Amino acid sequence: MDCVVCTSVPVILRPPRNTICGACYEGARSIINLINKLESEKKGSDTSPPNSCKTLVDVSRWVSDRKDIENVLKEEASFLRTGFFTALKDQIHTDIQLKPANNGLSLPAHRALLAARSQIFKNMLDSDVCKAAPTDTITLSELNYEELECLVEFLYTGSLSKEKMEKHVYSLSVAADKYEISYLQKFCERQMLRSLNSSNALDVLEISDICSYISLKETALNFIVKNMEDIAFSARYDQFALKSPHLCVQITRASLMEAKKKMISL
Template sequence: MDCPICNYSVSPIILRPLRYTICGACYEGARSLIALINKLHNGNNDKGTSKANHGIGNALKWVKEMTEVEEELNEKVRFLGGFVSAFKDHIHTDINVKPGDFGPSIPAHRALLASRSSIFKNMLEPDSYITTDHPPGGTITLAELNYEELQCLLEFLYNGDLSKEKVEKHVYSLSIAADKYEIPYLQRFCESQMLRGLNLSNVLNVLEISDTCSSLNLREEALNFIVRNMGDIIFLPSFEEFALKNPHLTVQITRASFLENKNTRNVI
């Protein structure tokens, strides 16, 4: 007979049926858990999944394996975190990065900057930046970033993450910097944060950033959100200013809204 949960033929085993039953929620949860485990397993195994990988009996084993993987990754992160300490404590820094608001330069490491961005790599080639009185590798200026934004950018390049407060405050400027200096991981990070926090008060800014950074996915999600909430957004105080500043995006909003209304009428 087939198991009602994993759908594989098994020898029937009945465990005290008069005392133990399974509710609909647990049944669906068990099926969903098995489906997720099998999907993840198949994604990591080109040869497919054997019957031994099916069933709730293997769920705990899989969770244990994933926990071990997580612990290994955390250990690796801690190991690589030594470079973060070198940045914070200015250990053997060899380049100064200057913001565009006349704030103080921030010491950094040329090798790390070059490894994170091909643009930085080109900027740091010999004779491609101006050497000043800073020791010994000179100074580069990121004119579009103020001091706080530059600090966040460098922290992310070293650490691969930022606190929630810093992300919320600087996500737009970081996204533009990620696009300009070709830092794909930072760009994906910023897009994820913007989509996760999309709301009426920021969706127009997100749409504007998506256009500046040529992010199709971000633009599509922002447009869809605007269309779904068109009645509220067009009366926002910021909408008129946005429309005057971005007429081409306003046209896209109008067209998307028209198509949505047309499709809705056709369905009805």
């Protein structure tokens, strides 16, 4: 069919050039519905009437508005990120040291920023005020130097490179859970969900169990059950069974339920 939207050279079509294929029709309807749904869900939005997006011209205007908003947010994020991170890198008014496990080299930081990012750090530093000689070091014994460096970078910038995240996602998840840094928890959860595969599913299950990521734990468990053959005969499963027998019980039960479901559907 000659569709005026997706034909590569619509000008060669005969006038009045008003034919549209099924895919373009469905696509246009669904994007208009999606925009109206998002607009009606937007809290506090009383400027635009319901179903204000009617044509593809409205869609194009909506997308362009979102692009403008995205640019403003990017500028804001960059403004917030660079100021604090520069103060850290240049050690401007840093007033506390963070120490990793095994008495490793410490990293300087700002008390105010730590307190703002984590309720646990805030409590530690608040209780400090009562003491005659306030401590100038916090030890994070669950992290090594490199992991601590990543945690500090995240606290100052709200982000981490893909490479660092892939390498340290498990230890950062544990730290996020311990120090109640909810945004880092979400960040780690997203990373584990994106990278879930047969070789890391048991690690993801373990961490999501420790850190109470309910939905991620369910996803990892379902993934393991579906890929049981690859996972159960791996060497990693032997170590896992010794370390986390309660999770092995959950895997066995979930596998049996899955097998039962398959039997019924046959």
